[in-house]
Amino acid sequence: MTDQTVRSPQTVTRTPRTRAEGEEAYLEVSDLHVQFPTADGKVHAVQGLSYSLPLRRTLAIVGESGSGKSVSSMAILGLHDRKSTWISGSIKVGGKEVVGMSEKSLMSYRGADAAMIFQDPQSSLHPFFTIGDQIMESYRAHHNVSKRAAKARAVDMLGRVGIPNPSRRVDQYPHEFSGGMRQRAMIAMALVNDPKLLIADEPTTALDVTVQAQILDLISDLQRDFGSAVVFITHDLGVVAEIADDILVMYGGNAVEHGPVEKILGTPLHPYTWGLLESIPAVSGTPGPLHPIPGSPPSLLAMPTGCAFHPRCEFKDRVGGDLCRTLKPELISRTADQGRTSRCHLKEPDKVFETEVLPRLP
């Protein structure tokens, strides 16, 4: 149990705040590192991630598979196996330090302060217990109430997430629910203890498109009602535009761009974000070939030197002194706008985007 080394929280380079001052961060991640020792070496899945999020706001974390989105979010709930994971840095949720938290404190923290909605409701719900059973278990883990009261609460929650006839549905098993209904039940389960932080890990990926929109609406509505902070992990920029206040773009275990959604989607400043936008297929207009980002995400065992994105970046030769290959850029403000940051050496990225990238976008 002592394999995990916990470094004391380090000096935090806080990302500049983009919102009205006075809102205190409920979730604060500083210099988070997550590593998995394997036979081939240490997989450095998250490499110094920092961000903060106040209540009533939604942060979308975007990136390809293997960029560290899910790994960093699982760390927020302390879900990584202690024996096989090495975590350092700091994650503060409502003032509580989660990194290095004892198993006992984690028990009372998980589900109550922060809860998670997982990607595939089919496999994330236990197939052998009724929906009601599973929701009641969550509720009774944090509330000392009778089964009857817990069940009433479960029925109430199912009603709130828009499941028709909840008092009958509560006794059904997950396989008797449709995909969308199952995800609603998952949401009900996550929110049953009124957590102030909700982490949604690609909650709509396994659902079909019409159901996706309903689930997104539901999460937004519930966020308003419950006043919670939401971390929304996705690789779908369409979803981001719909639900998020802020975006954090992750690449190779680190944030490469962070800021308010309208700014980042309006004038993205990082070539990786440009690549993501370009690879969205156009639904209307003339159909053309897709423009995927060339290459694949870096191996977390052996990161490229300099900027992690440089092997796939078409702009790397624009930067003088071969900086992209030698020096890892900082996540700092790159334009006059102090409310957003990016991690790229390119000079005047906003102009590059407008003149070269924007015309190519579908």
Add this chain to the structure above:
Amino acid sequence: MLFYILRRVLSAISVVIVTVVASFMLFFVAPTDPAGVICGPKCTPDRLADISRSLNLDQPAVEQIGLYFKGIVAGRDYSAGGVTRHCAAPCLGYSYILGVPVTDLLVKAVPVTLSIVFGGATIYLLFGVLIGTISARVRGTTLDKVSVGTSLVIGSIPYFIVALVIALYATFLPKSQYTSFFENPVQWASGMLAAWLCLGLTNSASYTRYSRASMIEALGQDFTRTARSKGISERRVVYRHGLRAAMTPVITIFGVDVAYQLVNTIFTERIFQLPGLGTRIINAFNQYDLPVLMGGVIVGATVLVVMNLVVDILYTVLDPRVRLG
């Protein structure tokens, strides 16, 4: 659900009937000469004919099968040498060698075998699942390696060697003997102990491995992560969520396995000198005692079919996804 069970019972019965007919064909219609066997070396043709008649061997095969089933359902009469004996239902005929009704022989032998197998099975299921689960929880540690290694070693030793070792060296165990449970439960258990240990020890090895693999799979499932994210204790995550999912395949294997054990306890019975079904069948086999063999076949087939049925019904209880109607 009731309809499902009814349908399964009917199909089970038909499987047993088909097995009986097939075995009957093999044993009685094949070019063998049961009457000659009974009659012995100094046989007169008259005596042979008399025996054939009394066993209905002179009649067509279909007739014989009909009579056999009639005996099972309603009982039948045997007449030999002018004497008529009534064999009450369920009649499986008379042993050629021992001259007693097969039913009586089986009624004596089956409880012995049932006692051995169910006692042993309880031991290996409990131990196997317990050790397998603990092993899965501490996967990769020394404890896990020791338990996997031990189960591998025990699993590789032939069963009868283990039985012999117990019979020869574990002399501190009470003497093996069969006493009816209803007569004296304590004596029943102590007399069975050595056999139980033997069966339990050898089979717990494979159950340790099944349970461990199944548990590791269950603990890696998404629903286990969900359970952890709820803020319940790790113990609850493992034993309520993990074990529940992990046990379903183990129970399935167990049901069918127990059925096979019932038919294959011959080693245990022989070594511990318990007069069970296996001993009875092997004796009958050596002595060409066809009615007893037929009886053994019927009991074996019935046990297999019933255990399968039990597993299927249990499965619908364990896994709501296969619940019907």
